[in-house]
Amino acid sequence: MVHVSDLSWPEYAERVARDPVVLVPCGALEQHGPHLPLGTDAILASAVSTGIAEAVGGLVLPALAYGYKSMPKSGGGAHFPGTTNLDGGTVASLVRDLIREQVRHGVRRLCFVVGHYENQWFVTEGIDLAMREVGHTGVRIMRLEYWDFIEPATIERVFPDGYPGAALEHAAVIETSLMLHYQPHHVRLDRLPDHRSADFPPYDMFPPHRHWVPSSGALTSAKAATAEKGRIMAEQFRDSIVAAVRREF
Ligand SMILES: [Zn+2]
Numbered sequence: 001m002v003h004v005s006d007l008s009w010p011e012y013a014e015r016v017a018r019d020p021v022v023l024v025p026c027g028a029l030e031q032h033g034p035h036l037p038l039g040t041d042a043i044l045a046s047a048v049s050t051g052i053a054e055a056v057g058g059l060v061l062p063a064l065a066y067g068y069k070s071m072p073k074s075g076g077g078a079h080f081p082g083t084t085n086l087d088g089g090t091v092a093s094l095v096r097d098l099i100r101e102q103v104r105h106g107v108r109r110l111c112f113v114v115g116h117y118e119n120q121w122f123v124t125e126g127i128d129l130a131m132r133e134v135g136h137t138g139v140r141i142m143r144l145e146y147w148d149f150i151e152p153a154t155i156e157r158v159f160p161d162g163y164p165g166a167a168l169e170h171a172a173v174i175e176t177s178l179m180l181h182y183q184p185h186h187v188r189l190d191r192l193p194d195h196r197s198a199d200f201p202p203y204d205m206f207p208p209h210r211h212w213v214p215s216s217g218a219l220t221s222a223k224a225a226t227a228e229k230g231r232i233m234a235e236q237f238r239d240s241i242v243a244a245v246r247r248e249f
Pocket residue numbers: 032040041115116170171175
């Protein structure tokens with residue numbers, strides 16, 4: 001059992017006494033095209049975290065189910081029904097409070113697994129603010145975006161026609177393939193978006209231009225997604241992240 005929410009308090013206390021790495025999946029409630037659920041980022045960050053925890057004897061906290069604001073050039077933007085955005089300060093406060101509470105219970109090793117592109121700097125801010133409060137306890141905190149661990153050999157197998165990059169991969173081949181691997185019942189295969197990649201200029205506009213974003217909500221085609229590609233990525237991400245976690249802790 002690796003999920004903290006499934007443990008009783010004596011079980012949690014007994015596990016924490018063994019100094020586990022506690023993983024914190026950071027997701028969002030955000031549109032992921034017509035074919036994936038709004039909770040995709042939390043689902044995938046939790047699945048990745050679970051694989052890591054099982055390998056290193058760690059624990060997984062419930063995922064942060066909401067995240068920083070979806071941006072047009074990385075998540076499609078706020079105008080899609082269901083996309084539910086937190087202010088940056090709220091995300092940072094959630095992260096800071098969560099660290100303070102885990103440290104209060106005796107946790108000294110935490111790893112934030114970010115599954116929502118826009119969360120990156122606000123999770124970092126929450127960690128940094130928390131370290132001012134609890135840094136003297138010896139707590140050590142790792143943070144990562146799981147897709148950054150993709151290796152050239154995996155890119156060659158998953159993207160034989162070229163890798164569009166993590167930002168444009170919103171609701172596309174990586175996330176759709178991983179969902180087909182972890183939770184196939186959540187993928188509407190008859191609604192896979194298949195259109196050209198969005199072509200964004202190198203600046204942002206406020207209010208944002210909706211016409212910059214493909215109407216599907218995906219930023220590039222998901223047509224090439226398969227469960228097999230999902231398995232390849234899931235296994236490589238797990239192995240690479242486990243190696244990094246072991247190296248740091
Ligand atoms: Zn996503």
